Amino acid sequence: MKSAASRHVDAAKPADAMSSQKSTRRRVAASALVWALLLTAPYWLPLTGGYTDLGSRVLVFSLAALGLNLLLGFTGGLSFGHAAYFGLGAYGTGLMLKFVTHSTPLALLAGVALGGLGATLFGPVTVRRRGIYFAMITIAIGQMFYFVAVRWNSLTGGEDGLTGFERTNIHFGHAILNLHNSTIFYYFTLFFFAIGCAVVWSVLRSPLGHTFVAIRENQKRLRFLGVSVGFYLWIAFAISGFIAALAGALYALLNNFTSPEDLNWVLSGDFVIICVLGGMRTFWGPLVGSVIYVVVQDYLSSITVNWMSFIGAIFVLAVLFFPWGLLGFFQRRIQK
Amino acid sequence: MSLLSLKNVSRHFGAVTALSGISLEVPQGELRALIGPNGAGKTTLFNLITGFFRPSEGEVRFSGHSVKDVSPEKLVQRGIIRTFQITEIFLDLTVYQNLEIAVETAKGLNLRPWLSRRRRREVRDSIDELMDTLRLGRLSNHLAGELAHGDQRLVEMAIALSHEPKLLLLDEPTAGMGDEETQRMTELIRHLHNQRGITILFIEHDMAIIFDVADRITVLDNGRLLAEGTPAEIAANADVQAAYLGGVK
Numbered sequence A: 001m002k003s004a005a006s007r008h009v010d011a012a013k014p015a016d017a018m019s020s021q022k023s024t025r026r027r028v029a030a031s032a033l034v035w036a037l038l039l040t041a042p043y044w045l046p047l048t049g050g051y052t053d054l055g056s057r058v059l060v061f062s063l064a065a066l067g068l069n070l071l072l073g074f075t076g077g078l079s080f081g082h083a084a085y086f087g088l089g090a091y092g093t094g095l096m097l098k099f100v101t102h103s104t105p106l107a108l109l110a111g112v113a114l115g116g117l118g119a120t121l122f123g124p125v126t127v128r129r130r131g132i133y134f135a136m137i138t139i140a141i142g143q144m145f146y147f148v149a150v151r152w153n154s155l156t157g158g159e160d161g162l163t164g165f166e167r168t169n170i171h172f173g174h175a176i177l178n179l180h181n182s183t184i185f186y187y188f189t190l191f192f193f194a195i196g197c198a199v200v201w202s203v204l205r206s207p208l209g210h211t212f213v214a215i216r217e218n219q220k221r222l223r224f225l226g227v228s229v230g231f232y233l234w235i236a237f238a239i240s241g242f243i244a245a246l247a248g249a250l251y252a253l254l255n256n257f258t259s260p261e262d263l264n265w266v267l268s269g270d271f272v273i274i275c276v277l278g279g280m281r282t283f284w285g286p287l288v289g290s291v292i293y294v295v296v297q298d299y300l301s302s303i304t305v306n307w308m309s310f311i312g313a314i315f316v317l318a319v320l321f322f323p324w325g326l327l328g329f330f331q332r333r334i335q336k
Numbered sequence B: 001m002s003l004l005s006l007k008n009v010s011r012h013f014g015a016v017t018a019l020s021g022i023s024l025e026v027p028q029g030e031l032r033a034l035i036g037p038n039g040a041g042k043t044t045l046f047n048l049i050t051g052f053f054r055p056s057e058g059e060v061r062f063s064g065h066s067v068k069d070v071s072p073e074k075l076v077q078r079g080i081i082r083t084f085q086i087t088e089i090f091l092d093l094t095v096y097q098n099l100e101i102a103v104e105t106a107k108g109l110n111l112r113p114w115l116s117r118r119r120r121r122e123v124r125d126s127i128d129e130l131m132d133t134l135r136l137g138r139l140s141n142h143l144a145g146e147l148a149h150g151d152q153r154l155v156e157m158a159i160a161l162s163h164e165p166k167l168l169l170l171d172e173p174t175a176g177m178g179d180e181e182t183q184r185m186t187e188l189i190r191h192l193h194n195q196r197g198i199t200i201l202f203i204e205h206d207m208a209i210i211f212d213v214a215d216r217i218t219v220l221d222n223g224r225l226l227a228e229g230t231p232a233e234i235a236a237n238a239d240v241q242a243a244y245l246g247g248v249k
């Protein structure tokens, strides 16, 4: 009886194959639009009153949120400590440039390694807990790094932050990549952003990504299919940490500066807000979220020091009216 | 040698004794029904066999090896697969995606960040085969959460079968199903038993099904093993009649 009724409802839906083909085409079109906008940003940004470094900032925050979202949105692990790996990436890069080498690529590599390995190392401690305890441990670990950065004055510059380093140009034989130029640095950042996107994109389409999503959906079922959930949570944590570290490393290069704020749980919370604002279940949600976040911050921080409360208000409104995030909201509207 | 063997197994939850002194042998290839009134301890027995809970006393052995301190994940890899009284599937994913995860897991591919074309085809073929066996093809692109209850149970069956179980534990597979669906599920269970030789232990309340398909029946009542035997023996057993059959029907 029940199933006969449901079949009746099914018949009213559009043919599945057709609708899935359509949604694939739509997704490809959306991605093409995103890349077209990103590739031309230095040219149209000034027309909107923006500037190139603002674009680079959006990319950096998007990349960090994209990494976090692999864990948060797709694996279902609520991390409130991702700034730790972002910040380690930033400090790793800054310290390397200041004390060891003038090579920007090496410094970038050092930052990614430091932050990524940090996440890999502290992942196992975290993934033994679930739900709110998971979140609390991620905060605790993040704050630990924060206090080290504040206290270890001689190395990190303490609360004033790390200064005295600068990104350098990259030499390819006779050719020079002039990273001092904002536009070129934007494309440099975009290149790494694209790598981050490619990694997350291909993981999501693979058995590894399917396993992550299954963890989010039903851990009990997955355990009773023989999957060690904790182990795969750890992998998700590590990958997402490496991507956050890459973002942090780029952030240090963008600003030629890093401070304990880049490690703080406030920033971790901002990353979560960005994901939720944009849409945690969507691929481009973190990008949409960070556009909103960075633009609002840039605009409002020149007007009021309390800009964070505006972000907070937007966040509350979004959660109330767009529980699936902005992008998730539109996706659902279109699919209906 | 029995595939599954329980020796004097008990399980307490605080003051509640869910199971006490259960000894049970299920030989390879048998289709065994587990019956008993609500709260008899049937699901608890499944939880002990699958490593979800530990026995308070006694021992569970599978294929001659003790399952003591073996994790549920490891027991799955040894061939014990279960379904749940309350369906456990991936509700926000499509039927296809549900089976995809199950098949990729069964093939041990979880760690792969990419798949070769050949592997991808293998996965797709296995999914199609499961869809055929369970007749789920028409629902492939539907969200599992939007399916009728009976179809969700079929999805869970398909997930369980992806792993080619040695011992299949089914917790009330036909609960809440319509007549037609119940019949399909019954046929499926019989098919898995006859054609594939899978050892099955299933909890069921529908006496017609039990007497129809089961080789042997184990009756639990109030945490104790009340009786065991062929359907004919159980039907004739006075204790069972008093405690269970008479009480319910």
Ligand SMILES: Nc1ncnc2c1ncn2[C@@H]1O[C@H](COP(=O)(O)OP(=O)(O)OP(=O)(O)O)[C@@H](O)[C@H]1O
Pocket: B013, B016, B017, B018, B036, B037, B038, B039, B040, B041, B042, B043, B044, B045, B085
């Ligand atoms: N995790 C638990 N904690 C405490 N008590 C439990 C737990 N699991 C089961 N019990 C108790 O053990 C007894 C047996 O429960 P069980 O679920 O095994 O019964 P059942 O035979 O499966 O019943 P039903 O037909 O209703 O599914 C019940 O009294 C139940 O309350």
Ligand SMILES: [Mg+2]
Pocket: B042, B043, B044, B085
């Ligand atoms: Mg039960």
